[in-house]
Amino acid sequence: MISSYTAGEMMTKLGSIFASVMIFYAYFPRELLDPVKRYAQKSLSYFYPYLQITIPEYQGDYAFERSKVFAAVERYLNAKSTKQAKRLEANVTRDNDNIVLTLADQEQVTDEYKGIKIWWASKLTTPNKQSITFYPREDEKRHFRLTFHKTYRDIIIDNYLKHVLDEGKSITIKERQRKLFINNKSENWYGYRRSMWSHVVFKHPATFDTLAMDPVKKQEIIDDLMTFSKAKDYYAKVGKAWKRGYLLYGPPGTGKSTMIAAMANLLKYDIYDLELTAVKDNLELRKLLLDTSGKSIVVIEDIDCSLDLTGQREKKKKDEENDPIKDEITKKMEEKKLSEVTLSGLLNFIDGLWSSCGSERIIVFTTNYKDKLDPALIRRGRMDKHIELSYCGFEAFKAFAKKYLNIDSHDLFVDVRKLLEETKMTPADVAENLMPKSDGEDKESCLMRLVKALEEAKEEEKRKAEEEEKRKVEEEEKKEKENGKVIKEVLENGENVVAE
Ligand SMILES: Nc1ncnc2c1ncn2[C@@H]1O[C@H](COP(=O)(O)OP(=O)(O)OP(=O)(O)O)[C@@H](O)[C@H]1O
Ligand SMILES: [Mg+2]
Numbered sequence: 083m084i085s086s087y088t089a090g091e092m093m094t095k096l097g098s099i100f101a102s103v104m105i106f107y108a109y110f111p112r113e114l115l116d117p118v119k120r121y122a123q124k125s126l127s128y129f130y131p132y133l134q135i136t137i138p139e140y141q142g143d144y145a146f147e148r149s150k151v152f153a154a155v156e157r158y159l160n161a162k163s164t165k166q167a168k169r170l171e172a173n174v175t176r177d178n179d180n181i182v183l184t185l186a187d188q189e190q191v192t193d194e195y196k197g198i199k200i201w202w203a204s205k206l207t208t209p210n211k212q213s214i215t216f217y218p219r220e221d222e223k224r225h226f227r228l229t230f231h232k233t234y235r236d237i238i239i240d241n242y243l244k245h246v247l248d249e250g251k252s253i254t255i256k257e258r259q260r261k262l263f264i265n266n267k268s269e270n271w272y273g274y275r276r277s278m279w280s281h282v283v284f285k286h287p288a289t290f291d292t293l294a295m296d297p298v299k300k301q302e303i304i305d306d307l308m309t310f311s312k313a314k315d316y317y318a319k320v321g322k323a324w325k326r327g328y329l330l331y332g333p334p335g336t337g338k339s340t341m342i343a344a345m346a347n348l349l350k351y352d353i354y355d356l357e358l359t360a361v362k363d364n365l366e367l368r369k370l371l372l373d374t375s376g377k378s379i380v381v382i383e384d385i386d387c388s389l390d391l392t393g394q395r396e397k398k399k400k401d402e403e404n405d406p407i408k409d410e411i412t413k414k415m416e417e418k419k420l421s422e423v424t425l426s427g428l429l430n431f432i433d434g435l436w437s438s439c440g441s442e443r444i445i446v447f448t449t450n451y452k453d454k455l456d457p458a459l460i461r462r463g464r465m466d467k468h469i470e471l472s473y474c475g476f477e478a479f480k481a482f483a484k485k486y487l488n489i490d491s492h493d494l495f496v497d498v499r500k501l502l503e504e505t506k507m508t509p510a511d512v513a514e515n516l517m518p519k520s521d522g523e524d525k526e527s528c529l530m531r532l533v534k535a536l537e538e539a540k541e542e543e544k545r546k547a548e549e550e551e552k553r554k555v556e557e558e559e560k561k562e563k564e565n566g567k568v569i570k571e572v573l574e575n576g577e578n579v580v581a582e
Pocket of ligand 2: 338339340383448
């Protein structure tokens with residue numbers, strides 16, 4: 083009989099059966115349909131050896147926040163589904179141009195845990211009531227359903243679900259968009275925007291690979307950071323807060339800020355760039371601290387210029403009248419118009435950071451003049467590791483040559499090495515001279531430019547040293563002359579006294 087149907091007739095027949103079922107559903111009284119459905123499900127579950135767990139996207143009808151469990155499961159399944167599922171949904175992440183693939187509706191993936199097979203499915207339910215809403219989720223409700231054999235009930239509930247959540251969370255951390263926070267002036271803390279920190283997406287390209295410095299020193303810093311980031315249990319065991327302080331010091335242009343970006347990229351932390359001069363007083367500083375979160379680096383750049391160490395400065399004023407460094411700091415401080423934050427306020431801030439909410443934090447200070455800082459500020463326990471970033475050495479130059487010119491050796495390297503030993507040039511200047519100025523510029527002319535710049539710098543240093551020497555000699559001569567004059571006067575006076 084069936085074979086006598088053509089394909090077209092077959093489709094028509096099936097279509098009419100489907101239509102009849104739909105009409106039956108639509109007109110059959112709901113009060114009768116629900117108990118029938120419930121009864122059918124109950125009898126089915128009696129014979130059905132599997133258990134199901136549903137994880138809804140929003141818990142409760144009026145929940146505005148997406149369930150964290152759902153989000154973690156979603157991340158976990160996304161990682162699995164890109165390899166397994168045939169139908170995926172592509173979404174663009176917020177503030178970003180990355181594409182994230184998620185399981186499409188009704189799509190399934192299988193997972194295995196300690197030899198147990200688990201089936202996951204993504205479901206979308208659309209209620210048939212007609213409503214207009216601002217929240218699309220009210221129309222569409224998504225959930226994940228996991229199915230497994232009931233023999234494994236305990237292991238799935240006690241172990242597997244925890245494993246999924248942990249994995250999901252760690253993928254979220256790995257893939258999350260990191261942020262760079264900058265503190266707002268307190269005038270803007272309230273009102274429309276109501277925020278102590280403004281943020282942008284943190285996308286600095288610096289990494290430890292691109293940071294040119296002595297490889298041994300670099301590896302030591304990387305190891306220190308990695309040990310810190312994995313030491314949750316250790317810190318808990320010894321009863322220390324899971325925090326670490328770094329002081330980066332060295333002349334301008336030696337890569338202090340670049341290293342902070344590399345640290346954040348390595349550990350995948352957010353950065354809180356704290357501008358102390360925009361903070362009115364110690365109380366505000368404390369409030370800002372409370373508004374930061376874990377997995378972050380709190381940075382205070384140019385700490386020497388941001389803080390009014392009045393007490394100390396007044397005491398030292400006499401001895402430092404001719405100190406050009408101090409003059410420069412004072413000038414910078416005046417330009418920035420100081421806040422009322424005091425040294426003790428800052429010390430409390432750091433200690434507070436150590437003991438307050440959130441863990442896994444790093445604090446970094448940068449300065450051009452380490453010696454000018456109050457020892458209390460940088461003692462171990464506050465600043466655990468002091469890192470000096472200095473003028474460009476040969477190893478750092480080699481890293482730049484690899485990065486910009488893709489070479490490991492060249493005849494001119496000998497000259498560069500000698501010149502770098504004889505003169506001081508910051509990595510920023512070496513990079514600027516070595517970088518090809520156009521697409522076609524050849525390696526030799528880039529190296530030549532650097533050699534020339536180094537020679538000029540050497541000449542300049544020599545000239546300055548000679549000038550300084552000349553100045554010293556002149557000063558000596560002047561002093562000697564004055565001393566001679568005084569002696570002469572004394573002698574003359576002595577003769578007069580004798581004559582009288
Ligand atoms: N060691 C380095 N490796 C790679 N690039 C560097 C290094 N040092 C400096 N640079 C380059 O030089 C520029 C200036 O560096 P950076 O801002 O990190 O210096 P800084 O030490 O923070 O200076 P300042 O004390 O003035 O703040 C950056 O654009 C960076 O790319
Ligand atoms: Mg800097």
